[in-house]
Amino acid sequence: MTFLTKARTLMAATAMALTAATGAFADKVEVLDTAPEDAVVVNIDQLKYETPEITIKAGDAVTWTNQEVMPHNVHFTAGVAAEAELRGTMLKKGESWSARFNEPGTYDYHCTPHPFMRGKVIVE
Ligand SMILES: [Cu+2]
Numbered sequence: 001m002t003f004l005t006k007a008r009t010l011m012a013a014t015a016m017a018l019t020a021a022t023g024a025f026a027d028k029v030e031v032l033d034t035a036p037e038d039a040v041v042v043n044i045d046q047l048k049y050e051t052p053e054i055t056i057k058a059g060d061a062v063t064w065t066n067q068e069v070m071p072h073n074v075h076f077t078a079g080v081a082a083e084a085e086l087r088g089t090m091l092k093k094g095e096s097w098s099a100r101f102n103e104p105g106t107y108d109y110h111c112t113p114h115p116f117m118r119g120k121v122i123v124e
Pocket of ligand 1: 047071072073111112113114117
């Protein structure tokens with residue numbers, strides 16, 4: 001761990017402690033009701049995530065949008081996004097699902113009915 005990473009981790013920990021103190025503790029991955037305009041978009045089409053690996057910063061949001069008729073979702077197995085699994089809702093064509101990533105790490109995911117569809121969110 002570099003000094004910078006350590007400093008960042010400390011800053012993140014401090015920010016989280018402050019957030020917790022105000023009563024709005026942020027989960028590692030928060031599912032959002034609406035897609036933020038500045039979210040990084042991952043389109044789903046032809047049985048794949050078009051950008052299977054994305055790198056974002058802690059606090060950034062990601063929106064997955066299904067572009068085809070075949071329903072898809074975003075599924076993090078237990079221990080990845082939280083202690084329990086995080087299974088996104090199935091998306092019909094044109095539908096989106098968004099989540100905010102609050103902690104650095106690598107978050108692998110797949111599509112529940114199509115486990116060969118895999119993607120990764122790297123949070124710095
Ligand atoms: Cu799928």
